[in-house]
Amino acid sequence: MEIDPLPNGNTGTTSIIGSSTDTTLSSAVSTPATSETPASKLSYLSDSLKLEHQFLRVPFEHYKKTIRANHRAVEKEVSAVISAVDSSSSDLSRDDAVSHLSSLVSRLQGLKRKLEEGSRVENLQAQRCRARLDHLESADADNLNEWSNTRLKRILVDYMLRMSYYESAAKLAETSNIQDLVDIDVFHEARRVIEALQNKEVSPALAWCADNKSRLKKSKSKFEFQLRLQEFIELVRADNNMRAIRYAQKYLAPWGATHMKELQRVLATLAFKSSTECATYKVLFEPKQWDHLVDLFKQEFYRLYGMTLEPLLNIYLQAGLSALKTPFCYEDDCPKDDPLSQESFRKLAVSLPFSKQQHSKIVCYITKELMDTENPPMVLPNGYVYSTKALEDMARRNNGKITCPRTGVVCNYSDLAKAFIS
Numbered sequence: 001m002e003i004d005p006l007p008n009g010n011t012g013t014t015s016i017i018g019s020s021t022d023t024t025l026s027s028a029v030s031t032p033a034t035s036e037t038p039a040s041k042l043s044y045l046s047d048s049l050k051l052e053h054q055f056l057r058v059p060f061e062h063y064k065k066t067i068r069a070n071h072r073a074v075e076k077e078v079s080a081v082i083s084a085v086d087s088s089s090s091d092l093s094r095d096d097a098v099s100h101l102s103s104l105v106s107r108l109q110g111l112k113r114k115l116e117e118g119s120r121v122e123n124l125q126a127q128r129c130r131a132r133l134d135h136l137e138s139a140d141a142d143n144l145n146e147w148s149n150t151r152l153k154r155i156l157v158d159y160m161l162r163m164s165y166y167e168s169a170a171k172l173a174e175t176s177n178i179q180d181l182v183d184i185d186v187f188h189e190a191r192r193v194i195e196a197l198q199n200k201e202v203s204p205a206l207a208w209c210a211d212n213k214s215r216l217k218k219s220k221s222k223f224e225f226q227l228r229l230q231e232f233i234e235l236v237r238a239d240n241n242m243r244a245i246r247y248a249q250k251y252l253a254p255w256g257a258t259h260m261k262e263l264q265r266v267l268a269t270l271a272f273k274s275s276t277e278c279a280t281y282k283v284l285f286e287p288k289q290w291d292h293l294v295d296l297f298k299q300e301f302y303r304l305y306g307m308t309l310e311p312l313l314n315i316y317l318q319a320g321l322s323a324l325k326t327p328f329c330y331e332d333d334c335p336k337d338d339p340l341s342q343e344s345f346r347k348l349a350v351s352l353p354f355s356k357q358q359h360s361k362i363v364c365y366i367t368k369e370l371m372d373t374e375n376p377p378m379v380l381p382n383g384y385v386y387s388t389k390a391l392e393d394m395a396r397r398n399n400g401k402i403t404c405p406r407t408g409v410v411c412n413y414s415d416l417a418k419a420f421i422s
Helices: 038-049 053-087 094-137 141-162 166-176 184-198 203-211 213-218 223-237 241-255 260-267 279-285 288-304 312-324 343-348 388-397
Strands: 002-007 014-018 377-379 385-387 401-403 410-412
Touching: 053 094, 053 184, 141 166, 141 184, 141 312, 166 184, 184 203, 184 288, 203 213, 203 223, 203 288, 213 288, 223 241, 223 260, 223 279, 223 288, 241 260, 260 279, 279 288, 312 343, 377 388, 385 388, 388 401
Parallel strands: none
Antiparallel strands: 002 014, 377 385, 401 410
């Protein structure tokens, strides 16, 4: 009896089907774990560190943003003080001059407090960058398990923050003592904007655009334009047409040179109104437009800080699923212990190619050992396959009886047939 290989969804394993019979022979889910040598651990560690770009980039970008914001605030305040000094008249009375100087001193004292607070925040963020560098430098073959466990927690915190589970993320970071290794404070900035957009308010989002105007302009972002369009739509929805027209003249007209078609479509809503049944304009009044703004903001936010657009957890899972995905994973008899038997993993792997498997490897379901010429596969009458070593051991302990661990069928050892793989 010859057996033809059919790939399944498990790394390095396959199910096999008999050519001369219709009996399906099932194999196990994974190959046995082997102990890693120090050299292989170092190689794994080196490859892992290549994926830590976001880990260092985010706090550095946050640090630079804080420095720029503090610099702008100081420049603005100093310019105001200098202007106040230059504009002071030389013919002021003594009392007026004292009052004027007192106000300048008070303003300078306020500037000093701002500088001290800004310096404190900058130092904290610099320490965070240093802590992450130290964390990467601490990775070696001796503490690989502990380091990998910390990285897993970082990835989970990142996922929670992106999914808006802020309290859960903060709790995990606190209990794991990894506050300096995650970006909770950065995501709190995004949280304010996201919650405002979910409440159909654009002011915080517009303020965020103003704070990051130069960088958004450099990346040719359309986020501010989309916010302005939504504000215009809300004015039309409220039947406040004259105010909508004035708003368009002030805030939408400057975008005409680059976004004329979109402007024309949105401005046409003045004639169609929010109650229109015309699909082209009806969609502009649907609540999902606000969800689109949330998604657009997240993309711009991630890009601004050098984050991946997909959560790190999804990226790592897809890397693993790409090695598991085969046509067999989508068949009805896909084993339940195959991750791709679950709909959530199938959805995550939908855009991934099938893995290329040129050689079949059959692993015993019982012992998790490879079945080969030294330990050949044996077929039970019900079609399931296990290794000779496992079945001989079972027969020795049960007076020559074999019990299939998956179906409970009992048979004699003499009823087994050897499987041959071509």
